[in-house]
Amino acid sequence: MQNTETNRIENKEQLNEDFEQEVIAFLNYKEGGIIYVGIDKNGQVVGVENNDLTQLQIKDRIKNNIQPSTLGLFDVTVETIDNKEIIKVIISSGTEKPYYLRKKGRTPEGCYIRIGSSKERMTERMIEEMFARRIKNSLKEIESPRQDLTFRQLKIHYEGNGMILNDNFARNLNLLTDEGKYNYNAYLLADENNISIKLVKYLGTNKMELIENQEYGYCCLITATQRILDRLTAENTVYAKIEYNGRKEVEMIDSKALKEAVINAMVHSDYTLTTTPIIELYSDRIEITSGGGLPQGLSQEEFLEGVTAPRNKELIRVFKDVDLIENIGSGVLRILDAYDKSCFKFMDHFLRVSFKYKENPFEYDEKTDKKTTKKTDKKTTKKIKVKPQEKDVLNFCKDAKTLKEITTYFGFKDISTFKKNYINPLLEKGTLQLTIPEQPKNRNQKYISK
Known part of the structure; x- marks a missing residue:
């Protein structure tokens, strides 16, 4: 496979010293872009030897070497091409342009932009014009209408995904203004606010x-x-x-x-x-x-x-x-x-x-069945409850399944009742087990038969 460079695609054989410059160029570009690490300039896949370490290095360099904050503007994933693992870095167009190298500042030596299939240094005039267009009314800079905010729900959501928010979470998540007060992002994520959905x-x-x-x-x-x-x-x-x-x-x-x-x-x-x-x-x-x-x-x-x-x-x-x-x-x-x-x-x-809404594709079949047999309850449309035996649940869960997948398969809408009547007894018997037993309420929890 060949992966050709374009205005939105940059290939890198390995993580090198100008990586941050390429990221900045995409952040300052109106369309953002993608950087592939493990693909050479000719588009040939060479792969990455240690993708875990390389991913950590990429995230660390983007977060610490580029200003303003890149929080929420990039994503790092691993893909397999031609049986070789490569790293894909997805970069969004930034909202606080111009972005620049922290050690160089907002200067032509620190600011880059994507032009065609390569990065170019920005001129002083380009920097000034881009800075003048910056959206200053961002949620980060709007002070929360309340400062007595609590975040119990937010902490629970993080804990459910195996992460603990420390005492510096508000600053780490950009929930503070430059003056150190809670901003509007914090207000939206707080336990109480006045936002109606x-x-x-x-x-x-x-x-x-x-x-x-x-x-x-x-x-x-x-x-x-x-x-x-x-x-x-x-x-x-x-x-x-x-x-x-x-x-x-x-x-x-x-x-x-x-x-x-x-x-x-x-x-x-x-x-x-x-x-x-x-x-x-x-x-x-x-x-x-x-x-x-x-x-x-x-x-x-x-x-x-x-x-x-x-x-x-x-x-x-x-x-x-x-x-x-x-x-x-x-x-x-x-x-x-x-x-x-x-x-x-x-x-x-x-x-x-x-x-x-899609129409019921089985409606005609149901009408036909009613004309040809009285045993119409053997064929069903919509969610008709099929009372499962223990063996039915265990057979369906030979491969790990979520609670929603299980209830949907057996036609139950009331998930909590189904869990109480069918899942919990099997868990107590030990014939069914959790895939994440240390976190029973984890939203990624699945069930698998022994």
Whole structure:
């Protein structure tokens, strides 16, 4: 395989002394970019010998050698190409341009930008113009309306992912202004705030008849996000049919795309405006709207290609830490795997994504079955509960499964009741075990039969 360098791709055979310069060039470039370590200048894969050490070195050098803070602007992953491991560094276009080498300062010797397929030093004039365009109204510099903030929920979310927040967490996560006061990021992540995330439901295809109006905010933004995701999981009908060769399932809304759309709205919304994300459920679709439109300098075409220009990089970093975000820049592409580009609606001050509900593909089969046999209960659509025997659960869990995967397979919506009646007895008998026994409530927990 050949990996050709472009305006957004840089290849490096190994981690060398000008690595930070390449990162800075992409941070200052409107589209960001990707650096591959373990691929030479000719595009040939050579691999990385010690990828764990190299990853640590990359993260350390980006965090400590580049200014302003790069928190939430880069991601480091390992990929296998031609049976060789290489490292992929994804870099978003920064929001506090110009970025520069810490030891050189904001000078032509410290500032770089991507031009074509290479980096170039910036001139004094380019630096001044870029600095003048910097978005100064970032959440990092807006003081929280309250300073008596607590973060019990945030700490629990981190602990659930095996991380402990120390006494310096507020500074490490950029939750303080330059004056040392809690900023608006801290306010959004605090146990209590005045941020309302609304979920409304209508009877028909328009807003004429409102049947539900729920608010999920006023708490840590991560907690609110997870509660909304849980609610939408309950709303998302899974059409199913049990046949002789297994169970067939089709989701009313693609769950991966739905999760990405919700999280994108939460972390990319412009909280400096008076609007907050809103989720609207109609009889034929779901719409998720966030405030702020596209980030400054990002076109619709670039957005749909997965180019990232994070509006709230500190929030992105925290959401990634607690495993709500997998890879930076992957959200839009995951949505477009399931839906076409028309699901996005771009407005001057808002961005909306709309998912049409899929119809039940097994409905015709069900009607046919009713005409040909009285034993229609042997074939089912939607989530029909199939009371499992212990052996059924254990057979399904020969490979590790999440609780959601297990309950979905057996057609149960009430996860807590299913866990109490079926999972807990098997755990007590020792015939079923946790994959992360030291952290029973870990969100990545799975169950596997012995």
